[in-house]
Amino acid sequence: MKPSIKNIAELCKLNPSTVSRALNNKYGVKPETRKSVMEAAVELGYVPNLAARELVYKKGNLVCIIIPESDAEAQPAFFAMLPYMNRILRTHGMETMIYAFDPYRYRQGELMELVQKRNLRGCIVLPGFMKHHNIFNDIRTITTPCVVLEVSVNSEMCSSIHTDEVYGAYIATQHIIDFGHTRIGFINGPSNVQICEERMSGYKKAIENAKLILKDEDVVYSDFTGKGGGEAIITLLKQSPDLTAVFIANDLMAMGAISKLSEEGYHIPGDISVVGFDGLFVSQYYNPPLTTIKNDDYTIAIQAAKSLMGIIEQNTVAEIRIKPELIYGKSVKRLTT
Numbered sequence: 001m002k003p004s005i006k007n008i009a010e011l012c013k014l015n016p017s018t019v020s021r022a023l024n025n026k027y028g029v030k031p032e033t034r035k036s037v038m039e040a041a042v043e044l045g046y047v048p049n050l051a052a053r054e055l056v057y058k059k060g061n062l063v064c065i066i067i068p069e070s071d072a073e074a075q076p077a078f079f080a081m082l083p084y085m086n087r088i089l090r091t092h093g094m095e096t097m098i099y100a101f102d103p104y105r106y107r108q109g110e111l112m113e114l115v116q117k118r119n120l121r122g123c124i125v126l127p128g129f130m131k132h133h134n135i136f137n138d139i140r141t142i143t144t145p146c147v148v149l150e151v152s153v154n155s156e157m158c159s160s161i162h163t164d165e166v167y168g169a170y171i172a173t174q175h176i177i178d179f180g181h182t183r184i185g186f187i188n189g190p191s192n193v194q195i196c197e198e199r200m201s202g203y204k205k206a207i208e209n210a211k212l213i214l215k216d217e218d219v220v221y222s223d224f225t226g227k228g229g230g231e232a233i234i235t236l237l238k239q240s241p242d243l244t245a246v247f248i249a250n251d252l253m254a255m256g257a258i259s260k261l262s263e264e265g266y267h268i269p270g271d272i273s274v275v276g277f278d279g280l281f282v283s284q285y286y287n288p289p290l291t292t293i294k295n296d297d298y299t300i301a302i303q304a305a306k307s308l309m310g311i312i313e314q315n316t317v318a319e320i321r322i323k324p325e326l327i328y329g330k331s332v333k334r335l336t337t
Helices: 005-012 016-023 031-044 050-056 077-091 110-118 134-141 165-178 194-209 226-239 251-263 281-285 297-314
Strands: 062-068 095-101 120-125 146-149 158-163 184-188 219-221 245-248 273-275 292-294 319-322 325-327
Touching (some): 005 016, 110 134, 120 134, 120 297, 146 297, 158 297, 165 194, 165 245, 194 219, 226 251, 251 273, 251 281, 297 319
Parallel strands (some): 184 219, 184 245, 245 273
């Protein structure tokens, strides 16, 4: 016999009506009560009739995690956060689905159509959409709670979670400066991406604070791919052949740059030092292990899920910045003074 709401109520010593409200994420249930109900439901193996429930309630309990559709090798590192998001949302009685939009074929209003078609309770938008993309215009017009990662969206129903990109780029560049380097190049990602603008700001801040000379030819832009990083490092060294170090705006470009430099006969870090950004797992098994800036994927994921529930349950909107950390590898040489 399948367990019922009545069985959960008996286990938790609650009224069936309270259990029903907790399972359906309705107002008037304390967080600790909802948590105990959800744990009892899991323990008993309770499976709700979702089809029947969504006929009764106007809003379902389905949260959509939206990703950009892409064939590029530079897939968002944020995919590692999905299990953590799902865990938090599940404790609040939410189901999750993943949906991919093609950033280049997105049609204004598609997000609203998805929300209505799937009766969504909320959305979490992962990075990969340009900051002026139409999906953010749609978020500003809908009343469905949303959380956006790495882009600021001015909306009463949307929270934003950011890595502190300026800080991350600053400590990356400052680390190179601390090792005695005074000519430091920068390979950035696309100029129209918000995180790239912020990483550029952090690089400039460190250079200026150290009273070093900031030259236009010391900065080039690429596409976040390994191939792009390899091409960019050759361009950069042709423009500024006296560079002794380079900060690169993601690990994939950094590893591509190191591979290309090795092909050209350079020794890393003997001839040129390299620092990346993102803290990809594989970067520590590269040759040499990459010094990089690591995003706190766990904290970002937890904050994203909790922020969405904060909007759903309490209409509370927030903008949160999370500081990354420096991961020490062996790709930076200390210069003698």
